[in-house]
Amino acid sequence: MNSEPAITATDVTVERDGFRALFNVNFHIGAGNLVGVVGPNGAGKSTLFDAIVGALPLARGTVELHGIDGRPGGLAYVPQRDNINLRFPATVHDVVMMGRYCHVGMFRGVSRRDKEIVRSCLERVGLWERRKALIEENSGGQRQRVFIARALAQEASIVLLDEAFSGVDVGAQEGIIQVLQSLRDEGKVVMLATHDLTNLAERFDQIICINRHICAYGPPAEAFTPEVLEELYGSHGMVLAHTHAGGETHIETHMAHD
Amino acid sequence: MIDYLIGPFQYSFMLRALFVSALVGFLLPVVGAYIITRGRAFMTDALAHSLVAPVAVASLLGFTSYVTAVPGGIAIAMLMGFLSRQTGISDDTSIGVVFAGMFALGLIILSISVDVNPGRAINIEDLLLGQVLGVTQTDVLISLVLTVVVAAGIFLFHRHLVYTTFDPVGARVAGIKTSLVEYLLLALLAVVIVIGLSAAGIVLVMAMLVIPSATAYLLARRFTGVILLGAFLGVVSAVAGLYLSFYANWPSGPAMALVASLIFGVATVHKRAFPVKADE
Numbered sequence: 029m030n031s032e033p034a035i036t037a038t039d040v041t042v043e044r045d046g047f048r049a050l051f052n053v054n055f056h057i058g059a060g061n062l063v064g065v066v067g068p069n070g071a072g073k074s075t076l077f078d079a080i081v082g083a084l085p086l087a088r089g090t091v092e093l094h095g096i097d098g099r100p101g102g103l104a105y106v107p108q109r110d111n112i113n114l115r116f117p118a119t120v121h122d123v124v125m126m127g128r129y130c131h132v133g134m135f136r137g138v139s140r141r142d143k144e145i146v147r148s149c150l151e152r153v154g155l156w157e158r159r160k161a162l163i164e165e166n167s168g169g170q171r172q173r174v175f176i177a178r179a180l181a182q183e184a185s186i187v188l189l190d191e192a193f194s195g196v197d198v199g200a201q202e203g204i205i206q207v208l209q210s211l212r213d214e215g216k217v218v219m220l221a222t223h224d225l226t227n228l229a230e231r232f233d234q235i236i237c238i239n240r241h242i243c244a245y246g247p248p249a250e251a252f253t254p255e256v257l258e259e260l261y262g263s264h265g266m267v268l269a270h271t272h273a274g275g276e277t278h279i280e281t282h283m284a285h286d
Numbered sequence: 287m288i289d290y291l292i293g294p295f296q297y298s299f300m301l302r303a304l305f306v307s308a309l310v311g312f313l314l315p316v317v318g319a320y321i322i323t324r325g326r327a328f329m330t331d332a333l334a335h336s337l338v339a340p341v342a343v344a345s346l347l348g349f350t351s352y353v354t355a356v357p358g359g360i361a362i363a364m365l366m367g368f369l370s371r372q373t374g375i376s377d378d379t380s381i382g383v384v385f386a387g388m389f390a391l392g393l394i395i396l397s398i399s400v401d402v403n404p405g406r407a408i409n410i411e412d413l414l415l416g417q418v419l420g421v422t423q424t425d426v427l428i429s430l431v432l433t434v435v436v437a438a439g440i441f442l443f444h445r446h447l448v449y450t451t452f453d454p455v456g457a458r459v460a461g462i463k464t465s466l467v468e469y470l471l472l473a474l475l476a477v478v479i480v481i482g483l484s485a486a487g488i489v490l491v492m493a494m495l496v497i498p499s500a501t502a503y504l505l506a507r508r509f510t511g512v513i514l515l516g517a518f519l520g521v522v523s524a525v526a527g528l529y530l531s532f533y534a535n536w537p538s539g540p541a542m543a544l545v546a547s548l549i550f551g552v553a554t555v556h557k558r559a560f561p562v563k564a565d566e
Contacts, residue, residue, distance in 0.1 A: 081459045105459035116323050116452040117509050126452070129445045130461045162507065175456075182460055 032059035032095050033102075033185035033217045035080060039089035042072075042079050048087075049075045052241050057219070057234065059095070062212040064232040064248075065221040067260055071239045073221035074108065077188050080219075081105055095185055101130040104184030106175040108191045114164045120174050121159040124149055127181030149180040153207055169200025176207055187211060189220045205231050294532045302426050303418045303485075303528055307542070309433050310485040310494060311524030315516030316440060317478045318499035319509065320471055324451050328378060329366065329472075331492040332385035334479050336362045338392025338413065338488060345408040346399035352428050352480065359476035362388060367472045371465070416487030416539030418528065429481050436481075439474050447471060448509060485524065486539040493543035498523060501546070501553045519549055 040053040050072045057063055065073050078084040080091050081103060096102025104127070127149070128142040150156040153173040158166065163174065172192050179187045189208075193201050205228055208218045212233065220232075229235065235251040237244040243259045244251040294300040321330055340358025344351040362384060369380035399407040412420065421429075440447075446467045449457040458464045482491040502516035527542030534541070 081455075083455065083458065101460050103459055105456050107453065107455045111455050112453050113323065113451060117503065117507060117512055118448075118452055119508060122448075122508065123452070126445075126449045126457075127460070129449050132445065134442045178456075188459075 032215065034058050034094040035186065035217060035219075036092040036094070037080070037089070038092075040076075040079055040086055040091060041088040042075050042084055043087040044075070044084075048240065050079065050238075050240055053079075053089070053238075055236060055242065055245050057217055059217060060212055060215045061217055061233045062208055062231075063217070063219045063234045063236060064229065065219055065236045065238060066229075067223065067238040067243075069223050071223075071260070073223070073238060074190055076238065077105070077190050077219070077221060080188060093186060101127070101182040102185050104179035104182050104187045106172070106179065106187070106189040106192060109168070109171075109194060116163070118163050119159065120150070120155055120161050120163060120166065120170075121146065123163050123174050124159075124177045124181050127178040127183075130182060146177075146181050149177040152180065152210075153177045154203070167200065168195035169197065169203065172196060172200075172204050173207065176204070176211075180211075184216070186217045187219070189218070191222060192220050193222050201228060290533075291529075294529065299419055299421075300528075300532065302421050302423065303538070304525065305426055306421050306429055307418055307485050307524040307528045307538070308521050309429055310482045311498075311520035311522070311542070312517045313433050313436060313478050313520075314482050314486075314491070314495040315498035315502065315520035316513055317436065317471075317474055318495040319502070319513045319516050320447050320451060321475065322496055322499045322503060323509070323512070326377075327492065327496045329381055330475065330479065330495050332381045333359065333363055333366065333476060334483070334488045334491045336385050336388035336392075337476075337479060337483065339388040339395065340392075341408060341413060341483070342392040342395035342399060345406075346395055346402060348403060348406060350424065350428075351408065351483070352425075352432075355480045355483070356432070356477060359480050360473045363472035363476040364469060367469055371468075412487070413483070414487050414489045415537040416483065416485050416490065416542075418485040418538040419531065421484050425484060429484070432477050432481050436474050436477050439470065443467060443470055486542055487537075490539040490543040493539075493546060494520060494524065497543070497546040497550050501550045504550075504553045504557045519546070523549060 035057045037053050037055050040050060041048065042050040053076065065076065067073050075084065079086060080093070093103060124146045125138065125142070128138065128145065132138060132142065147156065150159055153176055155170060155173055155177065158170065163171065166174065172189070176187070176189075192204060196204065208220065209231070211218050229248045229252060232248055234246060235244070235248050236242060237251055237256050237260055239260050244253070244256040295304060321327060337355055337359050340354040341351045343358070344354040366381050366384050369375060369384065370377045373380060396408065396410060446457070446462050449460070449462055450464045450467045454464050478495070479491050482494055486494045498520035499512060499516040501519050502512045506512045506515050523546035524542050526545045527538060530536055530541040530545070531538040
């Protein structure tokens with residue numbers, strides 16, 4: 029069996045209250061990929077993530093997760109802000125330590141090694157100095173980095189982030205992308221759902237454009253065509269592609285808000 | 287002054303009452319910390335009222351109430367949890383339906399037990415308001431055993447309870463069996479409510495579970511602080527309430543709840559004056 033992390037979705041269809049929230053979704057994501065899942069609100073991005081993590085029954089098709097079989101904590105999920113109890117009195121350190129819980133048995137306490145792992149994860153996302161701050165005292169960008177650190181502490185090889193850029197300013201988005209790219213470089217699969225990639229599209233290896241089905245899947249330069257953006261956002265979406273002197277393509281996607 | 291403090295405990299019934307009050311004061315806020323951070327205080331009140339049914343069955347059959355209240359309470363808690371998770375009805379609605387049905391059933395069984403077992407039936411006022419001065423040696427022993435069971439459950443599952451309270455989806459994806467943890471918490475809640483009935487009664491057991499925890503939530507920075515401070519404030523409220531009950535001849539449950547409420551009031555004023563929580 030291939031021990032490298034990967035996700036294979038085959039003909040995935042999800043129904044909610046008789047409504048087809050997703051249909052005919054097919055893709056394969058290999059190890060060491062940073063994948064953006066892009067689509068308008070209600071396009072099924074969260075539903076796709078729920079299907080991947082097994083939180084929703086599939087009406088048809090299969091999702092196979094490779095390389096995490098039998099290993100606790102192999103899959104990590106950073107939910108949308110609304111699904112997290114931010115009034116819970118936990119510090120940044122406490123939240124990252126939660127990533128170790130799946131490795132800590134019921135009968136043993138947190139070990140020195142667990143604490144060292146948490147420290148290294150917090151240092152990696154640049155939040156060790158804020159370890160004593162309550163989670164609610166952090167900005168949106170800092171919170172996302174806390175949850176990424178938790179996924180690191182969990183030693184997950186597949187990391188899903190749902191609307192990770194919601195309420196996060198552009199500067200903080202850049203910091204998050206850099207951490208995610210470093211995870212990708214270690215061979216992990218990272219999927220990030222967002223309704224708007226603004227000017228970060230080219231930082232992803234692959235883009236899945238989704239609007240209840242897959243409209244496009246591939247490198248950003250191939251996925252973001254005017255036709256695809258029209259399908260995603262109607263006449264409000266547009267793509268700006270700049271080709272630099274070295275032949276590198278820089279892509280910006282924009283949504284015109286009413 | 288010293289005579290006032292130790293005087294009540296020359297009576298063995300007061301010693302038993304002190305022991306049970308301290309247990310209740312300690313244990314209820316510990317479980318309450320998980321309940322209030324999940325926003326499930328109404329579940330506590332509903333479950334306490336629903337326990338009238340199994341307690342009434344014990345009264346009808348002539349058993350001690352623990353025989354039916356512990357399994358009955360756990361079964362009702364499971365039913366509430368199941369309806370909330372599986373029917374698509376909102377939490378409040380499904381809990382309210384079970385609460386109303388069980389409370390009504392319990393009152394009817396109690397009225398029947400008064401006819402069937404005159405003189406032995408449980409006094410409805412004691413059931414509603416608590417009568418810690420009437421606890422027996424057997425009650426003390428059963429409360430102690432149940433407290434050990436609950437404390438062991440909390441100790442073993444604390445981390446899972448914390449993770450599922452904070453981020454249920456993330457916890458489930460990380461491999462934690464969140465449904466099992468949820469049902470376990472409900473079972474623990476049912477058991478601590480049964481323990482609390484003798485001291486605080488059905489009407490006010492929620493007060494002893496929620497108010498010390500809520501006070502601690504205002505003052506403590508971290509969750510472990512909420513648990514420990516809540517337990518301390520719970521014991522203070524319970525013991526102070528016991529003294530009031532003894533000297534002022536007040537019912538024990540309302541006396542304890544009143545002290546807990548006063549401490550909450552002071553904490554609220556303190557919180558407004560000094561809004562930053564203390565570091566631990």
